[in-house]
Amino acid sequence: MAEPSLMLKEQDLPLLVDLYELAMAQAYWRSGMDGEAVFSLFFRKLPEHRNFILACGQQQVARVIESLRFTDENIRRLEALDRFEPGFLDWLRQWRFTGSIRALPEGTPVFPQEPLLEITAPVAQAQILESLVMNYVHLESTLASKAVRHVLAANGRPVVDFGMRRMHGLDSAWRGVRAYRVAGLAGTSNIQAGTDFGLPVKGTMAHSFVQACEDEMAAFRMYAELYPGTTLLVDTYDTRGAVRNIARWLRENPDVDIGGIRLDSGDLGEEARDCRQILDEAGLDHIRIMASGGLDEYQIDSLVAAGAPIDGFGVGTAIGVANDAPAIELAYKLTAYQGEPRMKKSTGKRSWPCPKQVFRQFDGSGRMQRDLIAEASEEGEGTPLLQPVMRDGHLVEGAIAPLEDQVDYARDAVAALPDQQKQLAPAAQAYPVNFSKSLEQKQAQTLERIAHLQEWNYRGQD
Amino acid sequence: MAEPSLMLKEQDLPLLVDLYELAMAQAYWRSGMDGEAVFSLFFRKLPEHRNFILACGQQQVARVIESLRFTDENIRRLEALDRFEPGFLDWLRQWRFTGSIRALPEGTPVFPQEPLLEITAPVAQAQILESLVMNYVHLESTLASKAVRHVLAANGRPVVDFGMRRMHGLDSAWRGVRAYRVAGLAGTSNIQAGTDFGLPVKGTMAHSFVQACEDEMAAFRMYAELYPGTTLLVDTYDTRGAVRNIARWLRENPDVDIGGIRLDSGDLGEEARDCRQILDEAGLDHIRIMASGGLDEYQIDSLVAAGAPIDGFGVGTAIGVANDAPAIELAYKLTAYQGEPRMKKSTGKRSWPCPKQVFRQFDGSGRMQRDLIAEASEEGEGTPLLQPVMRDGHLVEGAIAPLEDQVDYARDAVAALPDQQKQLAPAAQAYPVNFSKSLEQKQAQTLERIAHLQEWNYRGQD
Known part of the structure; x- marks a missing residue:
């Protein structure tokens, strides 16, 4: 084994991927499944010592995604794993992200179940990005969420x-x-x-x-x-x-x-x-x-x-x-495939289907009152937080604010939090986040549909 | 401000340094203080949920140190900070590490006060490396120490x-x-x-x-x-x-x-x-x-x-x-300057002077019994753990074992731990680590000498 270089390099990023992502991508490729998927990045609950997460990195990661290309060296490594077909490796060689991304502005306070970003792309494309996107956003959100508590204190x-x-x-x-x-x-x-x-x-x-x-x-x-x-x-x-x-x-x-x-x-x-x-x-x-x-x-x-x-x-x-909460339980989940809602119902990990929008509602003095998580296609009251960052594989001009503006935005957004969320001690009441009626209906319908996906078994065995 | 690149690059490493290190280096340079210093990397106490630390990265970091050079771009950035003199920047431009490093083999179980590595070099050289060496070794030791508990379980x-x-x-x-x-x-x-x-x-x-x-x-x-x-x-x-x-x-x-x-x-x-x-x-x-x-x-x-x-x-x-112990309180401290022992006596952070060696003593069945921390120049009973990795700025041939041998070494070293240290729960008795008589004397003498370093005050004021 040759001694690896001293540092990870930009050209290594396409292989900073979990094997199962490429295994799934090859399965999609081989079976011609190239329908449009929507993946959502969110967390199920706050770490014990946090009243909010300060979302960071979710716009910036689009810069990484836009530039991602599989090099000949990447492909040679994959060949050596002996799991990938030449046709799929050719597909990877041509790979570039052609999808769209909507994300919260850098420095937005965010709560459980609210998407930090949503990726819409042919399913194999979006699947390949899972671990890299999570790693990238997790770092900045984890550290910003701890640091902002010091600023408040x-x-x-x-x-x-x-x-x-x-x-x-x-x-x-x-x-x-x-x-x-x-x-x-x-x-x-x-x-x-x-x-x-x-x-x-x-x-x-x-x-x-x-x-x-x-x-x-x-x-x-x-x-x-x-x-x-x-x-x-x-x-x-x-x-x-x-x-x-x-x-x-x-x-x-x-x-x-x-x-x-x-x-x-x-x-x-x-x-x-x-x-x-x-x-x-x-x-x-x-x-x-x-x-x-x-x-x-x-x-x-x-x-x-x-x-x-x-x-x-x-x-x-x-x-x-971030010593008291070094990890946020970020998840990257399929919420729609070919326009149809998808969810998982694993014990304790039931997810919400459909592409979403988060509407943040403020009182007359500009203080946050509540959030509404709705379907992306719904109109809602309040400020829609998820904004386009990439369209058809290209960064949306001006979508990522200059860093000095991100600082101002975050300062104002944190100032607008309810006092309970700004304190260091656990908030007595969680910040109110509701789901739209339409989204609740979609979850119920999707659950019902899922009940049939294992029917073969019960028909055959019970 | 130009948009920074997507990733940190190898040529950026010389400036992955805390400002105070270069400020001190300039002060040393300017006053002609180029005496030989010994810095020791160690921790004062184990994290709450650890019975030992599996030291990793302390040999590998020598590869980074050997290749470290200040580029023109590095120097331009420092110029722009407006704190450094042209003569000192020239000194940095010529900078290469000419010192020596002794370190524990990769995958050695280590206990409080035991050096993971010691750097001997002209003081400004060794000072510049502080944060980079700490960051590099801290990551691997933190993660290895958590992972090995899973392997044991x-x-x-x-x-x-x-x-x-x-x-x-x-x-x-x-x-x-x-x-x-x-x-x-x-x-x-x-x-x-x-x-x-x-x-x-x-x-x-x-x-x-x-x-x-x-x-x-x-x-x-x-x-x-x-x-x-x-x-x-x-x-x-x-x-x-x-x-x-x-x-x-x-x-x-x-x-x-x-x-x-x-x-x-x-x-x-x-x-x-x-x-x-x-x-x-x-x-x-x-x-x-x-x-x-x-x-x-x-x-x-x-x-x-x-x-x-x-x-x-x-x-x-x-x-x-490493969610229950994401940080080890690693410290990088001056223990000798120009052959003379040095220490600090800050409240709760008193350090041990002198270059050191760690002798590990085993019983007849190869189980670890106790460690002795002695002066580097002393002879001690047991296996000396710190071994040369760099001499005069060059890697010692064969000093860093191939990775597969590191795996074997670590497996055997962990197997030799006392049962109490191998269990997940806190050990009822800490693993015995003693200091040599000579080292205790040196600490007492150095403390006495230090008592005079603020005399000017007491003469003048009290």
């Missing part, structure tokens, strides 16, 4: 991403920062991702720097000279001692420009109060206090509620892996 | 990865499969990763295929014809009904070759027993039963303990995101 104070080191792999560490920006984070420590996705890049020093220098003050002096306005990390040895040193140093050297200090361990609220007092008594009330070190939204909320004099938060692991 | 039955759709991003979905192979999984649904990392690719059909076909039996017939020996998914409508249909069909058509059925919902133990009975009564005892659907190691353990007639398990989300 910080209540206006900036929250900065320090998560790269514990995010799951290189793609997560990169594309996660896009999701963080949509979710409202104020900065990131990650240079490549920050510059790619327009999030200010932040960061000053680690403990190792203080440790490597002659002593702590030598480290501070070196940084002050090199980076005017810098933030000094003060907890390497003894936090209060370090801050008293800084206070004395700045009193004796008024030209030195220090912008802030960072606390990274201990009781952050108590340390912040003591440090604030030392700084204020030295007339250094312009020096800001940043806190980091294992923070999550609950701790930020407590610190803010207790009035801790902290001006900004750096968060790593909690947002980096 | 399944007690010889094959466990297959179905996790791609919910893994965090594209790199995780790809490189995670490498970690799964080391951890002992028997297959993956993921074609690109399975073929890159030599894990057999598995998979048959989704519910959508059954739904799209005329009826369930039509779907089964199509698959039987196209894929002899295939596994049929039987829970789309009614599991027992489907299996009765299959039994009758196969009785009437003895030439049809079906290898197995897959259950994906409901009470898997009960359904497996009923299905086994239906199949056995029809003389189909060669048909295997696979189970999937939200499985984790605890459920597998219960099913195996209850004697459920399940021949193999497909696992998705649980291993895909």
